[in-house]
Amino acid sequence: CTNEDYERLNVDPKNPSSVPGSFLFTNGTKSLFDQMGSTSVNRNVFRLFAQQWTECQYVTETNYDIRNRSIPSFHWNEVYSNVLYDLQQAKISVQEDINLLDGEKANQSSIITIMEVYAWQQLVDTFGDIPYTEALQGPDNTVAAYDDAATIYEDLLTRITEAYNNFDTGSAGLENDFIYDGDITKWQKLAASVKFKLAMRLADVNPSLSQQHANEAIGWGLIGSNSENLTLPYETNPTNAHPLYADLVQSGRNDFVPANTFVDYLNDLEDPRRTVFFDDNKTPYIGGVYGDFNTYTEFTHIGDVYYEPDLPGDLMDYSEISFLLAEAAERGGYNVNATAEEYYNQGITASMEYWGLSSGDISAYLAKPDVNYATASGTWKEKIGKQFWIAMYNRGFEAWNVWRKYDAPALRLPASTGNPVPLRFTYPVREYRLNEANVSAAASAIGGDAQQTPIFWDVN
Amino acid sequence: QEKAVSGTVTDTGGMPLPGANVIIKGTSTGTQTDFDGNFTINVSEGEILQISYIGMKTAEVTVGASSTLSIQLEEDAQNLEEVVVTALGIKREKKSLGYASQEVSGEKLAQVPVANMSDALTGTVAGLNITQSGTMGGSTNIVLRGVSSLVGNNQALIVIDGTPINNETFNQTNIGSGTGAYDYGNGLSDVNPNDIEDVNVLKGAAATALYGSRGMNGVIMITTKRGKSSEKIGVEFNSAITVGNVNKKTLPKYQNEYGGGYDGGSFYSGDIDGDGVVENNIVYTYDDASFGNRFDPNKLVYNWDSQYPQLPGYLQPTPFVAGASTPNDIWGTSTTYVNSVAFNGGSEKGNYRLSYTNFLQEGALRNNNITRNTIDFSADYNLTEKLNVFGNITYTNTRGKGRVLTGYDSRNPMQGFRQWWNMSVDMQKQKEAYELTGQNVTWNLKDWINQEVGYTDNYYFNRDHNYQTDRRNRYFGNFGLNYEINDWMSVLGRFTFDTFNELREERVAMGSSAGQGRSSHGGAGEYYFMTHTVSEYNYDLILNIDKDLNDDLNLNANVGWNLRANSRYGNDARTNGGLKIPGLYSITNTANPLTEEDINDFNIRKKVDGFFAQANLGFRRMLYVGGSIRTDRSSALPSDNNRYWYPSGSLSFVFSELLDSRETINFGKFRFNYARVGNDTDPYQLINTYVLNAKLGNSYNATAPATSNNPNLKSETMQEIEAGLEMNFFNNRLSFDVSVYNRKTFDLITNTDISGSSGFTGLWVNSGDIENKGIETRVTVVPIQTEDFRWEMTANWSKNENKVTKIFGDSEYLEMGSMWNVSVGAKLGESAGTIRGTDFQYINGQRVVGSDGKYLISESSQEVIGDANPDWIGGLNNSFTYKNFNLSFLIDIKHGGDVYSQDMAFGLATGLYPETAGLNELGIPKRDPVADNGGVILKGVKEDGSANDIRADFSTYENPYGYYGAPEAMHVYDASYIKLRNLSLSYRMPKDIFGEDSVINNMTLSFIGRNLWIIHKNLPYSDPEAGMSAGNVQGFQNGAHPTFREIGASVKIEF
Structure with missing residues (x-):
């Protein structure tokens, strides 16, 4: 045998060494939806942090012990290696693909960048400082240094701006685009919305930068209806089912019930979304005691729709954009063309329409004194915060962000330990084993690797 | 005449x-x-x-x-004229060897019938560390001189009559890190102990350099029995039976004061009988823990058996008491039958041997058995005076059923029995309920309303319905020609083969708990199969020279070429989301169409070719000097850097030849050697390939792998220096053999964990250097020898120290494996096998408790909390012979080494063990509220350094003993043990019993015992030896199986 024979022999005949970028875009994007939509206590505890759901038998996570199951490690690894790395490789494949026209390459690269920026922001919002410039280099750098979170934000704003500007509306986008079916204008709106969201996060910490980018994004045109939401069409085949299907149905477990924190607020408001959000196994609706042991049969269960395998995944929606616009209107300095109240009503309406409620229910709800923006009690943060938080029922991470940003609505302390609600994830235990010097430096840079260390934008 | x-x-x-x-x-x-x-x-x-x-x-x-x-x-002063089989089957005089080897006779191995030949080697060879998973047919970890590779194969190479045998387990998923998988055993189990003539264990690199990289972890050379030249056909018949009983010291003890629950207990309320009145005494069966209510025989409750309409006790409350029969009562007896017959014969021209062995093992669990049939044929024939042709072929057919899972998996019954259990369950009633209904009537139902299964199935249903089967047909052996060119030079051509195909099938019945199986199926069942064909072919061409150059000088040399080709191909598939038709286990019976993620297709190939030469020069049968050199070229390495060279050299000095008198010192030899061995890696580790996932809508889907390959891999190298001394005294009544060695491995090829921020969680890399140094000794004494009586005592003792001396790039830690947050690995300067996790906090060496009375947990989760490597291992064998009787027994000792017990971490939290119940020092139940003087005062000091007097609450699973309330260091135990491993009593019938004309030449009766007594151990409720499986990640226990005492009898008749 010659060396060439040996080299040929060492090529895996069963797995490809290169694939079109679109293949990798599918996995990177779907993995992000999967990770954010899951409620497995091994990977995603955001619905618990937001106190929308609580646990029954094992109350470790609702008491904010996330180390026990290495949840930060899982989240970190998943977003870096299954989302961001695949997206990065997708972009490289697209650039190298001789079958694509330049316009197609530009569009596909921009689409991929939108998902990348989304994922990066999500990581920063979870941990604070993270590896960014030195990340995703594979074997070339296994001990990446951490970057300052605020600096990452600024770079993300630049990247999303470039992505928007590079779109070529005259060319095709992705083949078999499972998000927007090839509609480039919807991708442009998404780019604008991702930028707007980044900008609004900076409202307290860097108002001028926030206003500059938010206004540019508003000028581009934001998501303006539920049909433009960033959603993933999950399927009935269990392999491509919504992750909740695995967690709630296929697991055969009864681990979660809606938490009293959430149920009580909705009961107070007699919110018609209760018929969707919750099962009617109990009258009246009664939530599990947050952070306590809860007997499954004694509390209101999660609504039927969340047990459906093809429940769509949702990473950004009209309701969210509407509430952010309401916030912008309240703050001033942003080029909004409606009042906070109008955006507030638009946010509630978008949420209720998303969940299929009738227009009669919606108008009746908006008319309730406790809902009506003019008559409801509290500061604008409390009013927007509460409704925003409710609207983010299927998006636990954003619901937690609402609480961190607006400090509203008021959450409870978990019954079992009374631990305070975390302001961030602690760094993965794995980083302390494998990248100790850099994680230690990051920990001191952010003021200590504690759950109560706020993310840089969380200054109020 | x-x-x-x-x-x-x-x-x-x-x-x-x-x-x-x-x-x-x-x-x-x-x-x-x-x-x-x-x-x-x-x-x-x-x-x-x-x-x-x-x-x-x-x-x-x-x-x-x-x-x-x-x-x-006359006594031969040189004594050890023995010829032993060394690398590549080359026979050498033992005294000429410049390296350590230790023989074990086949007779000794076959004394105790065992399922896996390596079981019989346990404790008999200095430096050989064998750990067993403890399950029927489970795998065995065979490591010589410590771990030299972190993630690669550390298992000694098994060679049978020149044929290297594949000893990989092909167990799937992370069995070594504690998540569950069936343990299919290693390939060595296909070797029949009764066919073995002897075993020679070659320990060092110099001994095995001719095997190249594969021999770097040592070689177990097995020589099978050959036909004997005799006028008549020799017939040998062996029959043995052993019966095993569970060793209760390796089973959990349970508390019997409290029933199901996590939080101190409450009963469920509901109108269970539909009479409009709410009952407040329904046992909350979903809780798979025993931190519930205190048992009270006067209280009537609706236990699980009152909650199933199909049971006679439906809606009939029963006293709230601990189950009369616990999970410890499920263990029956295991039986093993081994019957073999062998024929041999021959003449000057040649000889042959044919044997057949039937092995039947019924495990101690339900529906748990292995059948193996082995046919072994060997022959050689002198075609001419100079040309000899030989061949061996062994065929084995193995069928397993109901093998046991190890690790953290609901199909491993020990997961529930050690970690998640409700003490009000009566196993006998579970059995009756299953036998009455044939259904999965489990104690662990989610609620009484619709009787859905919680986490744990009815054990009896589970064993009967959720079982695996496997079938394996294996052929191994060799064919070859040996031509004597002249009286000092011969050439050998040989082809060796080891190939098998295997089908593994796993079933999860509809109605089982959703946690069972490999996919998410929500209780709708699953079928999984894997079929593969595994082969290894070796082509050897060796020129042998053995020439007396003059009266003083002898030359023994070989030059050779070897080509090895390995392959493994096959596929596996599982049903997607459940079965359509209950009880039909076929891939077409899938509830949903299979996707890319349910199917796996593999074809793995590798070739390695090498040239080698070795020469040994003997001077006056006293001084031997040898050297060898080998080069290999591997297809698994980058093609521009795929060849590696390595030399060895050895010296043997039989200094007793110089003595005037050999009255006292009968024999003395000093040996020294140096060797380097190169090693390659597994195929397909250079270029990353993508994994094709299920397509989403019309969009194809692929992902980069979690572990990155590396185009820059280079061969790893091991270097060893060894010195040894062998001496015999007093007419050979006392002898010893001692070796010291220093072994360094450079550029270890490792799949190491890396920070996920790189885009990968693992990386193939030349990751670092590791050093092993140690000493191995064997001492044999014959304290008494008279005409009728002989007492022989053999002790072996070895110690190995292991240290990581370099780690690749900027990395600081080499991770070998992890289970939840506890990891095994090493930082620079530490031993590979260091266990890390959270520790206690200490003031002046005292554990510190916090304001809640629980131990404070170290801030860092990277504290060193143990080391899996033992301090030393040893064995002591005593053999007494009186006339035709022989009594021998082996005591086996492992000293030191730690094990992290996930069983204790969970079981203490869930309140299964006696430590979690009973009274505290005030005589108050420890589970009572602290306000009522319940709780415990932990040993230690408060944060101000004063003696602890804070009572810690002990009423829930958050108690200070379990995983939730204690640092991980709490569940690290010393894994030392002293065991009475084997005992045998045999009687060889005097020939005159049979008379002159009898066809029977020889008959031996033996009574045998194995794993009879664990004389000492520190790990509670479990055998410290019970590992997960063969593999590098040792030091964890998770769902450990108990150990069995086996006793039996055998008869051996030669005609």
């Missing part, structure tokens, strides 16, 4: 020599002396009798007129 001649063979002291060989010179006719040294043989006058005996000089006597002979054999 032929006549009967009888004689006696003795040593110079007049001591009879039993078992001496008496052969008529130039023929194959012969006999052996009986126990008293007597023999009778038909022989003609003028013929020459050759009388030989191990350790004695062979005598020749010409038969004269006399019909009685008295023969004295």
